[in-house]
Amino acid sequence: MATSERIVERRRVFQQYKEDVKERGKPFYPFAMLHDTIMSLVVVAVITGLAIVWKYSTPGDHHTVEPGWLGKLYDEPADPGTINFVPRPDWYFYFLFYLLRIFKWPPTVVIGTVGLPTVLLLILIAIPFIDIRAERRLSRRPVAIVASILVVISMGVLTYKGAVAKEALGTELVAKVPTWAKKEGFAGNQQAIAGAKLFAVAGCLNCHTYLGEGGTNLGAPDLTAEGAKNKGIAFQIKHLQNPASVNPGSPMPSFAGLGDARLKSLATFLEASKGPK
Ligand code: HEC
Numbered sequence: 001m002a003t004s005e006r007i008v009e010r011r012r013v014f015q016q017y018k019e020d021v022k023e024r025g026k027p028f029y030p031f032a033m034l035h036d037t038i039m040s041l042v043v044v045a046v047i048t049g050l051a052i053v054w055k056y057s058t059p060g061d062h063h064t065v066e067p068g069w070l071g072k073l074y075d076e077p078a079d080p081g082t083i084n085f086v087p088r089p090d091w092y093f094y095f096l097f098y099l100l101r102i103f104k105w106p107p108t109v110v111i112g113t114v115g116l117p118t119v120l121l122l123i124l125i126a127i128p129f130i131d132i133r134a135e136r137r138l139s140r141r142p143v144a145i146v147a148s149i150l151v152v153i154s155m156g157v158l159t160y161k162g163a164v165a166k167e168a169l170g171t172e173l174v175a176k177v178p179t180w181a182k183k184e185g186f187a188g189n190q191q192a193i194a195g196a197k198l199f200a201v202a203g204c205l206n207c208h209t210y211l212g213e214g215g216t217n218l219g220a221p222d223l224t225a226e227g228a229k230n231k232g233i234a235f236q237i238k239h240l241q242n243p244a245s246v247n248p249g250s251p252m253p254s255f256a257g258l259g260d261a262r263l264k265s266l267a268t269f270l271e272a273s274k275g276p277k
Pocket of ligand 1: 240
């Protein structure tokens, strides 16, 4: 069908629609409004009901982390020193999350996360202007059907892949720990090794360098031979807890949240790092 014919057809259908409305239509007030009001009240009532069940089905004094029928009220207090937290989006963003793994920073990530979704959205907006036929039977709209099925399948697959994706949080750096231990000669010191693993995942290497790994930021010194300064475990712990208290004006953030045991391991590792043998 040529475009002009299509437009004529569309006008005819629209005319028909207006006549149908006149003959059989119902006014917005009160019919649609009543309908919307009842549905909104039902939704609010369901949410309120769920909130009440959630709160009052929780055992104890409501301040425990024991789950009630609909899950627990409170989570454990956040641990700022956690080293195995894996940031993940809610499940309905898994498909976008997985796109970020397919498209790697920097060359293709803009295409994958901004370009592709924008093109798809523009196509969606354009569809009413392209597909102006009055046909609504699914069997006569193969392109639309195939496109929707493909969208559902690809989002499903991406969501699944996102859900089962494993995180490689700092694992590349942790894998270097045995090499570090050998080069620096602390392979026999379990606490130093634990500290080295912590060092690899706690973000220290965002500012510091160590045996050629990491990046220099804010003028942070190389730590390959930090132990050769012989500042001592106590100094290292104090510095990690509050860098500015021992090195005035230090822009290094406090790592007190790691807790005493982990700071001790880090300090042991730093003091054991006397430079490559
Ligand atoms: C945001 C950047 C940054 C991060 C992250 C960071 N540091 Fe630092 N660090 C610095 C800067 C800047 C200095 C120099 C000023 C100072 O000594 O406090 C420094 C100094 C140090 C020193 C030398 C102290 C001395 O006087 O000999 C040690 C040891 C150290 N950092 C260990 C660590 C460890 C371990 C971590 C991770 C738990 C870490 N840093 C994370 C910026 C950072």
